[in-house]
Amino acid sequence: MPRAVSSDSFGPPEAYALVEAPSKPLETGQVRIAIKAAGISFVDVLTARGEYQVKPPLPFIPGSEGAGIVAEVGGDVTGFAVGDRVVFSAWGGLFADEVVLPQRALRLVPDGMELISAAVFPVSYATAWHALVDRGQLKAGETLLVLGAAGATGLAAVQIGKHLGALVIALASNAEKRALTLASGADSAIDGRAEDWRDKVKATNGNKPVDVVFDLVGGTMTEPAFRSLAWGGRHLIIGFPAGIAALRTNLPLLKGASLIGVDIRQFGIFEPERSEANRDTIFALAARGILKPAIAHIFPLEDFAEAMNAAAAGQSAGRIVLVMD
Incomplete structure (x- = not known):
């Protein structure tokens, strides 16, 4: 049985x-x-x-x-x-x-x-594609910062970000995880536990702020990551295992930046045709060995x-x- x-x-x-x-x-x-x-x-x-x-x-x-x-x-x-x-x-x-x-x-x-x-x-790659393409509108030449980059959806974001032509900066908590993000295509990997991680992110990006934050962590990471955004930046909220952050609402105003929620389950419910089209795309990329x-x-x-x-x-x-x- x-x-x-x-x-x-x-x-x-x-x-x-x-x-x-x-x-x-x-x-x-x-x-x-x-x-x-x-x-x-x-x-x-x-x-x-x-x-x-x-x-x-x-x-x-x-x-x-x-x-x-x-x-x-x-x-x-x-x-x-x-x-x-x-x-x-x-x-x-x-x-x-x-x-x-x-x-x-x-x-x-x-x-x-x-x-x-x-x-x-399917779940992690469909989530990352929906977040970066539909919600974050990541463009070639922009900089993507991925928090929690060594997890399932984080690695998907790293690979998709590189496929879209972005410079990808990965934050991960230990050396093994950082090595995995680099092997998956990240341009640089930084210890997210370091007190000066924001300074390292900026230095890695030519002393410029980033364009898109892919936030899988939440908690105390969210506000400093949002502060790392450029004018017109997009901060994507995918999850918050470290806790639900309370972001100061003057920050989006001062930066002309957006805080954007990403829910792949509800996307499939409310926009089933677009959801299926996204899955067609990611599976085609997987068949070509681009996403793995x-x-x-x-x-x-x-x-x-x-x-x-x-x-x-x-x-x-x-x-x-x-x-x-």
């Missing part, structure tokens, strides 16, 4: 258990997938704790991004067949051996892309608690992935 990581209440990884999960019958337009790999993000851990902005219904199976093999197709399904390699996102349910999803949630994995890489690709996630650790499904705790700690240089075989 298929297995799933599940709990009747929100809590830490230890509140969840690997249990038998009977297969669900297929309805029209649905596809059954044998999950082979699932990414673990900090958002997955927050959601499992019940600490994310939106709480899912209980009982809850964590997991929001994965890849696998089509095992069965329902009536009226077109474009997918048994044996196809597919990648998908969902609001939970993917820390499991199988899942049933509507065909609109699936996308074929490009030839040459491994399922482990595909599993951690970095994998740090791979855990078997039964070690889900260890894997989730590792994701929560945020010390890994690269993504953490669960595999189901």
